[in-house]
Amino acid sequence: MSKIRAKKTDSSFFQDVYAVVRLIPFGRVTTYGAIAEYLGTRLSARMVGWALNCSHTQPNIPAHRVVNRKGMLTGKHFFATPTQMQELLEAEGIKIINDQVQNFEQVFWNPSKELEL
């Protein structure tokens, strides 16, 4: 699959983030940095997380599949309940201990690698 949008132009780059997040396969997770890198804003992973913060306005955004580069569920506090993010991930077969994704490398999904491969 080709790049969603090589560069942010007319619309907000938020749309790009949403598009990538929607592409995350079931049972997989990715990182803010990976998405940021894919969008070309490698140095600004914060924007990705921020975009996800606004993702609650967009339907069908599996934001629970996005964690930081350590595999930590930093955004769980932004869900309806602090445990919802973990619940959703565990429902996909992802083991989480102490807000840390187990076998993170195994479930990690890199858009730059998977989408361009």
Next chain:
DNA sequence: CCCCTGACGACGC
């Protein structure tokens, strides 16, 4: 129009 904030990441100490 200026200032602050924000779900991160890399480097420095």
Next chain:
DNA sequence: AGCGTCGCCAGGG
């Protein structure tokens, strides 16, 4: 190896 700071960009007050 753990904690602290800076950089980064965009949106909101």
